[in-house]
Amino acid sequence: MKSCTGLQLSLCLVLGLLPRFGVAQSSETLDFVEGRYFEVVGTDNRSVSFVNTLGEYVVELCASYLQVGSHEFPQRIFVALRPKEHVEFDGDYQISTGARGQVSLDFRWEASLNLETVCRALTEAYIVRYANFNYGSEASERIRYWAMSALGSQSYLSLRPAQLGQYIQEARQAGLLKLASLLSLEWGIGREGELSPRQGYWVLYALRQRGLLGSDIGALLERAVAGRDVSAALEVAIQPTDADQQTSTLDAWWQSQMVEYLSQDTEHYESLDASQVWIAELANFDTYRASGGELENLMGLWTQRDNQTLRSILAARREIIALRMERVNPAYFNSAQSLGALYETALESNHRFEFIHAFTTHLSDWEDTKRLHNKTHKLLDAAVGE
Structure with missing residues (x-):
């Protein structure tokens, strides 16, 4: 595992901390956390709290893509963080389903377990529950591999x-x-x-x-x-x-x-903070207003769309977004893309309903991403808070 370069919301520290709290304590006293989607049990309180918080984050991300079926299940997913001496399966984790749709996820909880594996396991367990609940009791066996792999990654x-x-x-x-x-x-x-x-x-x-x-x-x-x-x-x-x-x-x-x-040359994405600040700046028109421009908020772009100064600004920002999309943090990709689409619509469309659709899409993407961003704060707190 690689060391971290700083306290970033991209949770570099989490991967480094997993070995620290991944090994079960000598005491067999069990800790238990019941969250919205998961029930997590283990012998180490920090591990249990962390996995529950990470699970909530994973669900938020999956739900941002999967918006047709219901995410309100009658039972939570049961997650057990098992010390290696209490593991009776091969591999790092095992997912099993019950007769009434219950899903259980068992981890071999030890120092070698990494963050990617934990994210993937929680994603798979959740998608199994989602598929079986919305598409039939055996639907999980028909899930296409690429979708499960994509969401886990x-x-x-x-x-x-x-x-x-x-x-x-x-x-x-x-x-x-x-x-x-x-x-x-x-x-x-x-x-x-x-x-x-x-x-x-x-x-x-x-x-x-x-x-x-x-x-x-x-x-x-x-x-x-x-x-x-x-x-x-x-x-x-x-x-x-x-x-x-x-x-x-x-x-x-x-x-x-x-x-x-x-x-292409391998390049690193921006941090969550950097992408958030960048998008917020591209949606800010304080300088334009200070120079005499009349624009209260983004919704006002439609009524002001014939202003040539504003059109020049929108065209420039549209190009900036296109040039920087490859570097934007994946969590903010949809927000950046929909902001560019909003500016494109303001510049090119003659139909107000198209502008309203673009505006509401960006607003929804922005709020969804900020909510996920805040989840990373909680994850970081769960990892280093004690």
Whole structure:
């Protein structure tokens, strides 16, 4: 594990702290926390509190994508942090389901367990519960592998964005499945093999880089979690919007995108704080108002959209957003993208309903991301607060 360079909201410290509180104490007294989605039990209070808080964060992230089904389950997911002497399974964790839909997650809770594995396990347990609750008692066996992999990886990278470099290096060395194989693979089969649990992340990454809205990406993930093939919908989604551009097949698009992404120099994402400040500055018009501009808030862009000074500002900010999207923290990606779309709509659209839709989309993305950002504060407090 790598050491951290500072106290950042991206939770660099958490990974370094896991070994510190990951080993069970000699006492067999059990600590128990009952949260909104999880019931966590273990022999170390800090570990139990941390896993519950991390679980709440993971659920918030998953729910930001999966918005069709219900997230209000009749039973919480049971999570046990088991000392290695009380483990009777292979691997770092095990997920099991009961006859009435209950889901249990057992960890081999020891010093070698890392943050990525904990994020992935909590994500998988939650998505199993979500799928079975919304799509049938055996739906979890039909979940598409890429969706589970994508959400698990995103849960981790939203906390440790700089680790994308490791994902790139792994993909360069081991290669990626053909897209058709990746989209058709079921989680129940894929998890039993030797396929990297990071493979599916690249589908999500490519969709974001293609410029799809968060709602459109969420719809594809929802179908995949329900066990449906998304190939046809994905092929439509990746086509160029300009009628003069040549259409592309899924395979050709996938190959070209992966060659481009994996050949680029590895760069670190910004911290959560840096991306939040940057987006807030791009949505701030105090300087414009101080120079005599009449604009109360972002909603006022519509009535002022013919002002040439304001149009110049919007056009410049739209270009700045496009140039910096590759560096923005993944947690703030949708917020930055929807702000750019809002400015684009103000500049180009003649329909007020389109502007209102763009405005409400950005407002929703911004509030959702700030809520997740605040969750990282709680996670950091859980890790270092005692």
